[in-house]
Amino acid sequence: MNSAFLRRIGQELRILGALNLLAPLIVAAIYLGFSLIVGYATLHNSGSPADARFQAARGLLALLENGLPLIGGLLAAFVVGSDPAIELHLAAATPYRFTAGLRLALIILWTTLCTGGAALVITAAGYWLAILQSLSIGESILLWLAPLLWFIGAGATLALLLRSRAASGALLGMVWIAQFIFKPQFLQNGVLERVYLFLTEEAGVPSYWLANRLILLAIALALLGLTMLLLGRSESLLGGEH
Amino acid sequence: MVITMRGVTKVYRGQARALSGVDLTIENGMFGLLGPNGAGKTTLMRILAGILRPSAGSVVVDGIDCSTERGRTAVKRMLGYLPQELGVYPDLNAREFLDYIAVLKGLNDGRARRARVAELLETVGLADVAGRKLKTYSGGMKRRVGIAQALLNDPRLLIVDEPTAGLDPEERIHFRNLLVDLGGERIVILSTHIVEDIAQTCQRLAVLDKGRIIFTGTIPALVDVARGVVWTVTTTGPRPQGTVIAMLRSGEAAQYRILSEQAPVVAQGIVAPAEPGIEDGYVWLMRDQQSAGAMAELTPVASA
Numbered sequence A: 001m002n003s004a005f006l007r008r009i010g011q012e013l014r015i016l017g018a019l020n021l022l023a024p025l026i027v028a029a030i031y032l033g034f035s036l037i038v039g040y041a042t043l044h045n046s047g048s049p050a051d052a053r054f055q056a057a058r059g060l061l062a063l064l065e066n067g068l069p070l071i072g073g074l075l076a077a078f079v080v081g082s083d084p085a086i087e088l089h090l091a092a093a094t095p096y097r098f099t100a101g102l103r104l105a106l107i108i109l110w111t112t113l114c115t116g117g118a119a120l121v122i123t124a125a126g127y128w129l130a131i132l133q134s135l136s137i138g139e140s141i142l143l144w145l146a147p148l149l150w151f152i153g154a155g156a157t158l159a160l161l162l163r164s165r166a167a168s169g170a171l172l173g174m175v176w177i178a179q180f181i182f183k184p185q186f187l188q189n190g191v192l193e194r195v196y197l198f199l200t201e202e203a204g205v206p207s208y209w210l211a212n213r214l215i216l217l218a219i220a221l222a223l224l225g226l227t228m229l230l231l232g233r234s235e236s237l238l239g240g241e242h
Numbered sequence B: 001m002v003i004t005m006r007g008v009t010k011v012y013r014g015q016a017r018a019l020s021g022v023d024l025t026i027e028n029g030m031f032g033l034l035g036p037n038g039a040g041k042t043t044l045m046r047i048l049a050g051i052l053r054p055s056a057g058s059v060v061v062d063g064i065d066c067s068t069e070r071g072r073t074a075v076k077r078m079l080g081y082l083p084q085e086l087g088v089y090p091d092l093n094a095r096e097f098l099d100y101i102a103v104l105k106g107l108n109d110g111r112a113r114r115a116r117v118a119e120l121l122e123t124v125g126l127a128d129v130a131g132r133k134l135k136t137y138s139g140g141m142k143r144r145v146g147i148a149q150a151l152l153n154d155p156r157l158l159i160v161d162e163p164t165a166g167l168d169p170e171e172r173i174h175f176r177n178l179l180v181d182l183g184g185e186r187i188v189i190l191s192t193h194i195v196e197d198i199a200q201t202c203q204r205l206a207v208l209d210k211g212r213i214i215f216t217g218t219i220p221a222l223v224d225v226a227r228g229v230v231w232t233v234t235t236t237g238p239r240p241q242g243t244v245i246a247m248l249r250s251g252e253a254a255q256y257r258i259l260s261e262q263a264p265v266v267a268q269g270i271v272a273p274a275e276p277g278i279e280d281g282y283v284w285l286m287r288d289q290q291s292a293g294a295m296a297e298l299t300p301v302a303s304a
């Protein structure tokens, strides 16, 4: 990695803006706060420290499996959805696909670091759920990496198809909520259970858990590939909002 | 350097034709594109800049065939482009923004790039405010940032889409002169609604209407289009027949500049033939166009 490339990355981060980069940390703080409140309330009600610990740990698992992935998806929709200087990108020798791909890679890297870091902290603090102790290190990573990449791929694809940050963000939010509303339908269907995004926090580690994570990961990679294809359509990129 | 467009047609997805069968040859120097709103000027420029692909027809720039991705990239290396609506990154300052665009354009030598950015900030008169975030800039200041970014790579092909829109008169003249200085060994293509801008800068121009080229030639040739149809009429009576280009009132009397095939008839007053200007030529050309359209509607068989 030469200094020109590092410089370029610095520029992209500045364009992305500090607030967007802080978003994962803000979400982590919110989930942490809620987990502590839930834990404290449980202790207050049942008087059982083990119970309280379990409830707090569940809240922190939700951060890994649904909180940070949603933020990843929203950020992805934001960076590839539109660019105010799109015409300059399209008229410059550097292909826009490269720039947007670089930005998406930065989002993936940053949210992966945030989520992985959060998982490490949670484990070190002793809030990693007991039922997850059987998972290997690779599986523990897959637990959050699969939904994270799924949301990032879906956010980017939706943003390019709908040409609107707001619409794609709203749709992502609906997908997210639907996971909770239709949880029974998902978990009682042999096909849908394989693509249920929040499987671990809602159902633990059933026999099809690994298959579910791998399928989600495969869908995510397909969506990211589709994103790269869609980034080549300059006419529709021009028509987007700014 | 020569640009040749042959039969260039553009149909936007699900829309009417923005360009139909445009043939155009552009050589070194300044070339103006004139035409009403929606005529297809921006579309034409985007195709030349390799941003859009034509639905049909060919574009060759300096011997490079633009129908391939590779050809378009080669053209982009020598291109400076100022879009009609330039968006910027609000949280960058002018220096950072220009530096970023320079990187996109492939100016990889850091020292040379910084020198070029500083030089251009000076040229467009933004050196004093180069450290301020772009979101604090006025419309005209952003326009100047746009002009500077187009010049970063010392382009041999410079395409500017309504560059002077939103600039104050002084700045407009300054920029016009800048463009003329740049002409010479390169092609500068500019589009505008301001006929005066073209008259002051371009050797040749094309007039575009509803996606078709209706005129190409020199400024004097466009002026000649209106030869013999321009009249000045000074009268106290009602407004005379014909297309009124200008009107000046002084007390009871009014002086009109009229385009009309026959000398206008007025009850009392003076009618005198006048020397045509470029604006007269443009308006007369557009009028011809409208009446030609009306004729075609009346006689569809003949037009087919």
Ligand SMILES: Nc1ncnc2c1ncn2[C@@H]1O[C@H](COP(=O)(O)OP(=O)(O)OP(=O)(O)O)[C@@H](O)[C@H]1O
Pocket (backbone or CB within 6 Å): A238, A239, B012, B013, B015, B017, B018, B035, B036, B037, B038, B039, B040, B041, B042, B043, B044, B084
């Ligand atoms: N992205 C687009 N999608 C669909 N139609 C478009 C698009 N851009 C332009 N058009 C249509 O193509 C035609 C030509 O538009 P264009 O922007 O090239 O005109 P113009 O001469 O630049 O006009 P103006 O002087 O207003 O800038 C118009 O009818 C316009 O509605």
Ligand SMILES: [Mg+2]
Pocket (backbone or CB within 6 Å): B041, B042, B043, B084, B161
């Ligand atoms: Mg235009």
